[in-house]
Amino acid sequence: MxxxxxxxxxxxxxxxxxxxxxxxxxxxxxxxxxxxxxxxxxxxxxxxxxxxxxxxxxxxxxxxxxxxxxxxxxxxxxxxxxxxxxxxxxxxxxxxxxxxxxxxxxxxxxxxxxxxxxxTMAFAQLEKHSRDDLNDVTSTAKRTGAGYILDGQKYVVWHGDSASTLVVTARTAGSHRDHKGIGAFLVPADAPGVTVKGYSTQDSMRAADISFAGVEVGPDAVIGNPENALPMIERVVDEARIALCCEAVGAMDEALKITVEYLKTRRQFGAAIGSFQALQHRAADMFVALEQARGIAMYAAMATELEPGERSKAVASAKVQIGRSARFIGQQSVQLHGGIGLTMEARIGHYFKRLTMIDSTFGDADFHLKRLAALGGPLAA
Missing domain, CATH: 1.10.540.10 (Acyl-CoA dehydrogenase/oxidase, N-terminal domain)
Structure with missing residues (x-):
């Protein structure tokens, strides 16, 4: 290959x-x-x-x-x-x-x-109790004539306070954890009944909590099948997970470079701390974690067009490794910088924050390890 x-x-x-x-x-x-x-x-x-x-x-x-x-x-x-x-x-x-x-x-x-x-557009999916389960949807879309009326609340909508249009998941039928009866809708962010509360997140990004109260949309707002949009949602979110993994690889690569440069220039006991063998070993372990993450991210990217089951295995495997590598590299980078690594003035702390948020977005390493086990493991028996 x-x-x-x-x-x-x-x-x-x-x-x-x-x-x-x-x-x-x-x-x-x-x-x-x-x-x-x-x-x-x-x-x-x-x-x-x-x-x-x-x-x-x-x-x-x-x-x-x-x-x-x-x-x-x-x-x-x-x-x-x-x-x-x-x-x-x-x-x-x-x-x-x-x-x-x-x-x-x-x-x-x-x-x-x-x-x-x-x-710009944003994806309004997360609800108060749904965590990382895409099928856990309590927001409703009730049919009225040819259109729908949306009600519900969505949380941590990334860049939701600057988006002109929202892609909203809502339930058209069934109970709140059913896999069927979920639709995806295009909703103008300034539509009557939409309330947006924006805020900054820990990694300096922006997000919003958004409520929908009697928001009316027409039939042209429906994306795909309003009764069974979950397979499409899962495909799009898997692609987003792959993109996040690739973003994490770039952040980890830069975090390692910043840390190695710091080890070369920071002096203690009359020598650059990078000359200490124990710290060299830490940097080497960080490099190994980075290369493991890079390989699995590329594998997941190449698996995008596979059948849904195999794609999900590849994505879950990548999310597990990326989460573990991101935590290790982030923690080691901050530790090797010492106290300065925790300050807002130091670049390295911002990389650690972003890597932490990437791990938790659309399911952290623990969530995807359970997902991978439920799918039968990374390789077919």
Whole structure:
């Protein structure tokens, strides 16, 4: 199996890394976080101009028609730079719903504005008691005439306070943990009955708690089958998990580089602390954890088009390893920096925070280990 990038993929990697190295230093990231949306609109416009926002969409919809490897390359670069922009939520997740379940009319209405960066979207799925179970949905979508009325509450909607449109999961039938009877709906964020409460998260990202009270949507708001959208939701979320794994690899790679550089320059007892064998062993263990994570993330990215059962095994395996590697590398990075690693002024602490949040998003390592066991393990018997 050939794991080398094509010439086009190398060009993409070089261009996105060059853009971020020029536009996304640590000081610039702090300035972006202080903006009203919590991210930089000029940087987002540059993403659009460079074609990053068009990457996963089909050429027929105005996109580039790139595949999961290209998404992996982009997400790894975003992780290395600790980008705050809503690429995951707007392009990978919301865009995934449009790609896998959207009608021609829906794609024509929403994809162009996603590609040019003029609008963003967010995924409203998590509820108070649902944790990581995608089928645990209590928000309701009651049919009224040709349309639906939505009621319920969603929590920790990533970038939900800056999105113009929300992809909302709601129950059209059955009890709150049934796998059938779940639909996905396109809801304008400014629709009557929608209340958005935004806030900053621990990793300097933005999220929102959103309530829906008698929100009316038409039949054109339904994505896919309103009675059985869970398979589509699972596919989109698995793709989001893969993207998160790739982002984590970029963040871990940069955290290791920062830590090794610190070991070379920090002096104690008359010598650079990197000359101490015990600390060299720690750095070597971090490198091993990084390479394990990189390999499993690439494997998961290449498994995107497999049958749902095999795809789920690959994604769960990746999430387990990524969670373990992220925790180990994050903890070791902060420890090797000493007390300064815990300060807001030190870059390394921000990488540890982001890695911790990536682990917990869409299921942490423990959740996916149980999921993997329920699926029969990573390999067929």
């Amino acid at each position: 050939d794991f080398d990038f094509t010439d086009e993929q190398r060009l993409l990697k070089d261009s996105v890394e060059s853009l971020l190295s020029d536009q996304y230093g640590f000081t610039q990231r702090k300035a972006a976080a202080a903006q009203p949306k919590g991210w930089s609109e000029p940087v987002w416009k540059q993403f659009a101009d460079q074609g990053l926002l068009a990457a996963p969409f089909a050429e027929a919809d105005g996109g580039i028609g790139a595949g999961p490897i290209e998404t992996m390359i982009i997400m790894e670069a975003l992780g290395r730079a600790l980008c705050l922009e809503p690429y995951l939520t707007s392009i990978v997740v919301a865009g995934g719903f449009l790609r896998h379940g959207g009608t021609d009319a829906q794609r024509a209405a929403y994809v162009p504005s996603l590609i040019d960066g003029s609008k």
